Amino acid sequence: MRLIAVLSLTPFDAGLKGGWKSILSWGEGMSDNARRLPDRPTSPHLTVWRWHATMLSSILHRASGVSLYAGALILAAWAICLAVGPECYAGYMALLGGPIGKIVLLGLTAAIFYHTANGIRHLVWDAGKAFDPKFSDLTAIVVIAFTVAATAATWIIAGMTGGL
Amino acid sequence: MTSYRTPRSRAAGLGSAKHGVSTWIAERVTSVALVPLALWAVFAALRVAPMGYEGAVAWLHHPLNLTFSLLFAGLSFYHMGMGMAVIIEDYIHRRSTLVTLLLLNAFVWFGFGVATIVALLKVALATSVGVAL
Numbered sequence: 001m002r003l004i005a006v007l008s009l010t011p012f013d014a015g016l017k018g019g020w021k022s023i024l025s026w027g028e029g030m031s032d033n034a035r036r037l038p039d040r041p042t043s044p045h046l047t048v049w050r051w052h053a054t055m056l057s058s059i060l061h062r063a064s065g066v067s068l069y070a071g072a073l074i075l076a077a078w079a080i081c082l083a084v085g086p087e088c089y090a091g092y093m094a095l096l097g098g099p100i101g102k103i104v105l106l107g108l109t110a111a112i113f114y115h116t117a118n119g120i121r122h123l124v125w126d127a128g129k130a131f132d133p134k135f136s137d138l139t140a141i142v143v144i145a146f147t148v149a150a151t152a153a154t155w156i157i158a159g160m161t162g163g164l
Numbered sequence: 165m166t167s168y169r170t171p172r173s174r175a176a177g178l179g180s181a182k183h184g185v186s187t188w189i190a191e192r193v194t195s196v197a198l199v200p201l202a203l204w205a206v207f208a209a210l211r212v213a214p215m216g217y218e219g220a221v222a223w224l225h226h227p228l229n230l231t232f233s234l235l236f237a238g239l240s241f242y243h244m245g246m247g248m249a250v251i252i253e254d255y256i257h258r259r260s261t262l263v264t265l266l267l268l269n270a271f272v273w274f275g276f277g278v279a280t281i282v283a284l285l286k287v288a289l290a291t292s293v294g295v296a297l
Contacts, residue, residue, distance in 0.1 A: 069244045076280040083283035086217040116202045119195050154206055163213030
């Protein structure tokens with residue numbers, strides 16, 4: 001009885017929409033006990049967490065993945081324009097070569113380098129290795145530094161080879 | 165309301181869907197393959213950017229370029245479809261919105277993936293191209 005009283009006084013009831021209740025409520029065959037679970041803080045809560053390298057690298061992995069989703073659609077449009085003909089292709093390349101197109105492509109260059117390098121980090125974790133927090137912080141910083149360097153190098157090469 | 169379900173029946177209802185492993189493996193296999201393919205794609209973009217229309221068509225006529233283009237496009241669309249599905253499942257908890265977005269994602273990645281591959285093949289396999297390169 002005392003335990004139930006403590007549970008019902010959990011401080012996380014107010015102000016949190018969704019949480020465990022909503023996650024559990026789409027499972028079929030729910031027990032009433034599970035439905036009555038109090039809302040718990042969901043992770044990650046950006047407002048209560050201190051920013052650190054591994055957190056930033058995790059968020060950037062998702063952000064770069066979503067960016068590359070858009071990038072794939074830009075690639076699809078490129079292939080379709082190439083298939084349609086010279087006018088379509090020239091127009092599309094002019095769009096990509098314009099100021100907005102250049103900003104988008106610069107972001108996509110960073111995204112593809114970041115997502116690839118950080119993806120290797122994830123593959124190493126999937127193999128059950130390199131979980132040490134300090135080492136993870138280090139590799140996060142290495143990946144971000146690689147992204148900046150590789151993106152700069154790519155655009156310098158593009159400038160020198162007439163790709164801009 | 166009192167629940168008359170047995171603990172066992174409750175556990176059975178909340179258990180795994182029994183089909184997650186193949187998706188997990190597919191995510192990793194596409195990841196491994198996309199590491200070299202992504203680097204190749206950046207290299208290819210640098211090569212093709214200054215070529216213009218005829219140069220790009222000729223470039224795609226090379227079997228190796230076509231092969232890597234198809235692999236990169238196909239695996240990228242597959243990989244990003246699985247990734248976006250995870251993001252949708254993470255953040256969307258309303259059943260109707262969840263299903264709608266998952267369906268939309270499935271149509272987008274598969275539809276645009278097929279369209280890209282068709283476009284690449286059409287360019288690469290066209291014989292009547294007056295390109296002397």
